[in-house]
Amino acid sequence: MPIRLTVIGTGYLGITHAACMADLGFEVLGLDIDADKIRRLQNGELPIHEEGLEPLLRRGLESGRLRFTTSYEEVAAFGDVHFMCLGTPQKKGEYAADVSQLDDAVEALAPHLGRECLVVGKSTVPVGTAERLAAKIQRLAPAGAGAELAWNPEFLREGFAVQDTLEPDRIVIGVRSQKAEQTLREVYRPLGEVPMVVTDFATAELVKSAANAFLAxxxxxxxxxxxxxxxxxxxVQQLATALSYDDRIGGRFLNAGLGFGGGCLPKDIRAFMARAGELGADQALTFLREVDAINMRRRARMVxxxxxxxxxxxxxCTVGVLGAAFKPNSDDIRDSPALDVAATIGQQGGLVSVYDPIALDNAxxxxxxxxxxxxAAEAARGANVVLLLTEWNEFVQLDPEELGAVVATRKIVDGRNALDPARxxxxxxxxxxxGRP
Structure with missing residues (x-):
């Protein structure tokens, strides 16, 4: 009998994973406790913007391979493999990650697990979380040891999430049994020849934290x-170009500008530092404090x-702001440097007008x-200064003469080093x- 999958949590990660797995041919049941979100998803409405995701969602719904529910009991009865795709935001007033959504999901799901199954965590968590959740599942599930846990971190880039799910550069699985490994190999077999790293729980959890720390x-x-x-x-642009020719360094993520934001890198490096401190290894990650500080200083320098x-x-002063999302091809404004700069200027007395192709409602x-x-023209109309804060292609291709016709004075700060200065x-x-003269 074909493996049936469930996806618990229909946020950015969960919706993408559910739609992609259904497109690969699996029967998939998605769960969320937000009844309105489930209704919208069942009607083919995406609560997020992600390139190429809506057609997959609609195709899955129309084929009958993809459905959504609010019932943990239904999920437990349906699924052989349960993917947990829940958020782990930063705790208020702390650096540590809040993993309460995962605990709540395990406590709601496990009492209904009466047969053998595999629960798979995909969230970014502090190392040690999987060990603790595995014990909780075995304690609460009627199936006992038959309800096993694995950890399979995600490596999705917003704007490229569908591509990264269907064409991953690697798959990491933390497992405790050969059966769990074989089950996940079977789930990911339709993806073809993808490097798979099989490891223990702790290493699987650390891979995602380490990757984000390195990129940051x-x-x-x-x-x-x-x-x-x-x-x-x-x-700095010429400096970065020269560095990029060194194979040991490379040019990716070597573009100076306003810095990183979003729902992953900032909170994940802080959670990594917090967990290292709990483990007594805080000195190993003290450099991440400076990484975080440098990143936040970029916003102040932009202002x-x-x-x-x-x-x-x-x-x-009238200030035209181009960009609200934390990166192009996304409507995500979580910890957005662009919005942070715009809000700061507004607090300092500026008359700020913001335009973004996708993220305006969230902003x-x-x-x-x-x-x-x-x-863009409306945002810049009458502006004394224009700021490019998110490098949407629409902004990169702006005609400086056309934009110049609507501003009060032709002054621009390129926060992403995305424009041609000479032009x-x-x-x-x-x-x-x-970073430029």
């Missing part, structure tokens, strides 16, 4: 070099540059005090960017 470090390294370049009147171009004060809910526009300066713009 690389981004903050080049932003630290941007600080030095500004002090030395050097060009400073904008204020310089505004003549030393934002009072009475309005988070910052109703700001003004919002329906196009904008030739059109009469005072062009500034982070």
């Amino acid at each position: 470090t690389k981004i903050s390294f080049i932003n630290a070099m941007a600080e030095v370049c500004e002090a030395a009147h050097a060009d 400073d540059l904008a204020r310089e171009l505004a003549g030393g004060s934002f009072h009475g 309005r809910k988070a910052h109703p005090e700001l003004s919002y526009a329906t196009s 904008w300066r030739a059109a009469g713009w005072h062009y500034r960017a982070l």
Whole structure:
């Protein structure tokens, strides 16, 4: 009998995983405790923006291979493999991760697990979480040891999540039995020849934390070099290009700018530091504090540059902001550097008008005090300073002459080093960017 899958949690990760697994031919049942979200998903409505996901969702629903429910009892009866795709946000007032959603899901699911099954964690968690949850499942499940746990961290990039699910560069599984390994090999067999790293729980949990810490470090390294370049009147873009030719370094994630945000990197490196401290290994990760500090300083430096171009004060100054999402091709505004900068300028007296191709609704809910526009030109109309804060392709391709026709003064700060300085300066713009002369 074919393996039947369930996905617990229909956030960004869960919806993507459920739709992709259904598209691979599995019967999939998604669960969430939010009844309104389940209703919308069952009607083919996505609560998030992700390239290529909506057609997969609709195809799964139309084929009958994908359904959604709010019932843990139904999920337990249906599934052979239960994927837990729940959020682990940063605890308020702390660096540590809040894993209560995972605990709540295990406590709701396990009492209904009366037959052999595999529960698979995909969330990013502090090392040691899987060990604890495995014991809880065996204690609460009528099937006892027959209800086994595995850990299978996700490595999705927002904007490329469907591609990363269906064409992963590696699959990591932390398992305790050959049976659990074989089950997951069978689940992922339709993906073809993908490198699979089979390990213990702790290593599987650490892989995701370590990967995010490395990426954050690389981004903050080049932003630290941007600080030095500004002090030395050097060009960080040329510096990064020269470094990228070194195979040991490479050019990916070596683009200086406003820094990282979103729902993963910032909170995950903080949770990693917190967990290392609990384990008595806090000195090993003290460098991540500086990584975090460098990242946050980029936002302050962006505000400073904008204020310089505004003549030393934002009072009475109109500021056009291009971008609200934390990255292009996403509507995610969690810990968005772009919105943080826009809100800070607004608090300092600036008249801020924000435009983003996708994330405006989310931005309005988070910052109703700001003004919002329906196009880049509208956001820039009458502006004394324009800020490019999210590198949407729409903004990269803007015509400096056309935009110049609607602003009050041709002054722009490129927060992502995404524009061609020579082209904008030739059109009469005072062009500034982070880490460049």
